[in-house]
Amino acid sequence: MDKTYSPHSIEQRWYNLWEENGYFIARDGVDAENLPGAGSAAPKTDGESYCIMIPPPNVTGSLHMGHAFQDTIMDALIRYHRMKGYSTLWQAGTDHAGIATQMVVERLCNAEGKTRHDYGREAFVDRVWQWKEESGGMITRQLRRMGSSIDWSRERFTMDQGMSEAVQEVFIRLYEEGLIYRGKRLVNWDPVLHTAVSDLEVLSEEENGSMWHIRYPLSNGQGHLIVATTRPETLLGDAAVAIHSGDERYKHLIGEFLQLPLTGRRIPIIADDYVDPEFGTGCVKITPAHDFNDYEVWTRHRDGTALQNQPHGGLINIMTSNASLADHELIPVQYRGLDRFEARKRIVADLEAGGLLEKIADHKLMVPRGDRTGAVIEPFLTDQWYVRVEPLAKPAIEAVENGDIKFVPDNWKNTYFEWMRNIQDWCISRQIWWGHRIPAWYDDQGNIYVGRSEQAIRERHHLPAECSLRQDEDVLDTWFSSALWPFSTLGWPQETPELARHYPTSVLVTGFDIIFFWVARMIMMGLKFRGDVPFREVYIHGLVRDAEGQKMSKSKGNVLDPIDLIDGIDLESLVEKRISGMMQPHLAKKIEQATRKQFPAGIPSFGTDALRFTFASLASTGRDIRFDLARTEGYRNFCNKLWNAARFVLMNTEEDAGSKAITGTEGQGHGLPEAPCRLTQVDRWIVARLNQVIQATTAAIDHYRFDLAAQSLYEFIWNEFCDWYLELAKISLQADDAALQRGARRTLLTVLETALRLAHPIIPFITEEIWQRVAPLAGAKGDTIMLQPYPIADPAQIDEQAVAEINWVMNFVLGVRRIRGEMNIAPGKPLPVLLQNGSAQDLEILNNNRIYLEKMGRLESLRWLRDDEPAPESAIALVGELKILIPMAGLIDKEAELARLDKEIQKIVKDLPRIEGKLNNPAFADKAPAEVIAKEKQKLTELQSLLKNLEEQQRRIRSLA
Known part of the structure; x- marks a missing residue:
């Protein structure tokens, strides 16, 4: 072996050999005999299946710390069970990542001075496939760097032919059963991407904003109500103003009408318990086409006379897909076509001019932004495709209740239940080009036909050639195809040997943030289409944060790339990497300074094994994982x-x-x-x-x-x-x-x-x-080694007496070493040792192991004191009741040691008031992060303990003759 451990010289070489020799391939049945590595050292071919489906990373992505942490856990489980004799399958694959991938390729088109519309749909999709083949494998290469023993021979892609057939089959079956429908509902709308997005793709962060207090005059001329809002432009779509039924200030006004500012339209005052009388003015504008909570209020009241008499039943969509005000008969002409934020300025100015603006107050609010565009997300009323999930949710809830699926840790099942028992229909359509196109066609009368192809639809419904059909432009939400992942990757809808062998899978390893988006949907789809759960256990791990407990993000400059930790990276490259492509360029200087301070010499190379061991050491049952280099x-x-x-x-x-x-x-x-x-x-x-x-x-x-x-x-x-x-x-x-x-x-x-x-x-x-x-x-x-049997403990070899005896020896040696350290005695100086108060058992162990005590403790002599023999002034250590005495006389320079101790004590005495003062200073105690305060308290405790020990040593040395 080389004298120096160098991970780079061994890691890539071994991974290549493992993969080339087929050691990662699941060994099923007789085929295992023909695989490299099979034989007496390989797992038994009839071993029980152990299967993990990799949470498919985005094909556009690169490995981040969350991936690396999660993949370390999965690989450890796979390697462990492979060595235990299971027929292991770690299913590989990537997700087509509809929105993310389309954005990547659109940017490439923009660099050529073109848009996707210049290409047209078919040519643009071809361009995406070309990009995928050329550049889409970065994350799989990085997974290999992490040592992931994935069965690459079975690698799948959510847009490959077999997966597409599964997606189409599920859509058609659900539609034919009435579980998929098309309807107009409120969705998260990204006005830059022009598509609905899932909650997971919406990032809400606190921002500084305003609260506008607006006077809504009573139609009877008897005063007004003050309504506070953070989005004054949406008042043009108001259907009502709601108050709490028990609010004594306003309850007499229930059923009355208000004059909607700037429009002249009358809207009713309604009562709903959604309103918090203590918040704001206790009056809430209800804009059901532009707010999710308002939509729920509207749903409860839409059958009442007050809302029925409103235009469009009160469901008034005032915006376009660009988030500008629509050309709508209910919108005053001067606002039509304005961007929503420009319209806000105009409307606020007009309210003020009309004496309808009570006041404007500073207000912090949570602003939802698209995770890829940074655009403010707009609740938007639009036609979309939905899955009716309540019938699917019931058996999925029961599967966890009856133990068919177990969450680890167990408390996460409560999060699952909370969402599943309040589940809403799932919007599965997206207004983009890259993805599984919805297999639905329309005729000129708007009739919908769902099928595997236009030809199949014509034949099934006996449609003549002159009947024009056009396919739906939308594609399916990426989560729809990934919900089928546990069985579609194994060949479903065909009944393949792999499906029979490995479904249900053994465990799903994932983060708590996608319990709703992925875990629950896989359970629903697995039960629906396989009649069994997709996995037996769900191991929920925490999210990786930095050493201070902060979320890793580019804007904070605390993101770590696992490959950089494996290979190392110099400071300048790290700085460039962290500030390049930032959405907030004004933060670049701040991040550069923080990076130079944190990593003045860059990041050294640690190798994969050290990184994996770090992740394993952090994989507790806690929610957050603090990663410290x-x-x-x-x-x-x-x-x-x-x-x-x-x-x-x-x-x-x-x-x-x-x-x-x-x-x-x-x-x-x-x-x-x-x-x-x-x-x-x-x-x-x-x-x-x-x-x-x-x-x-x-x-x-x-x-x-x-x-x-x-x-x-x-x-x-x-x-x-x-x-x-x-x-x-x-x-x-x-x-x-x-x-x-x-x-x-x-x-x-x-x-x-x-x-x-x-x-x-x-x-x-x-x-x-x-x-x-x-x-x-x-x-x-x-x-x-990866095909060797995992060790099995042999209870017969657990010699408790040997363990107890050598523990005694170690404690003895440690006692001697502690005295050396405390008294500053040279490590090589032989020490005379006296023993006192020992038992017969102590004597027996000592006699059996004298050579170890003398060699490891570097002892000059070892002698028991007689019962009547006084002990000299000595440093003392204990092993149970046995006293280890080391006479101090002649072993140390008393004056020199006292001077050294005094110097150390004075340094601590000087530092203690500074730390105590900082902790007692309200400016620090009230404003510093909890982690910083905790560190200062720990430092104070450690210094106080050290001071006590040094003063005790000083006392003992002074007592020497």
């Missing part, structure tokens, strides 16, 4: 530690004294050929701990506690194997007893080879590289 650096050190430990093992086991390769021996399994091995209590301890760690790690992964699995692996490999066992094993390796040496070598190989398999699902590259060197010596056979 310091942890990644720590896990890079962990990988380096494992590498160096492997080099030590290999150097001590690759050859015996006669330069013969060490091989397994019958009855022994490891060690020198045909020679007995003698195991020490230390050997039995590390094997026992290994089996305990196997139990803990297996249980953690089975319960999706990857943080606990990572913690268990880290503590065992770093602390117990590397820091303790390797040092303790040196004593056996250097002994004159050849059987003792062979026992240590055998244990070194056994533990390391097993630990590599144990850690492989989380850190696949370094474990493969080391395993290839260790496996032949350890008697393991096979071409790759």
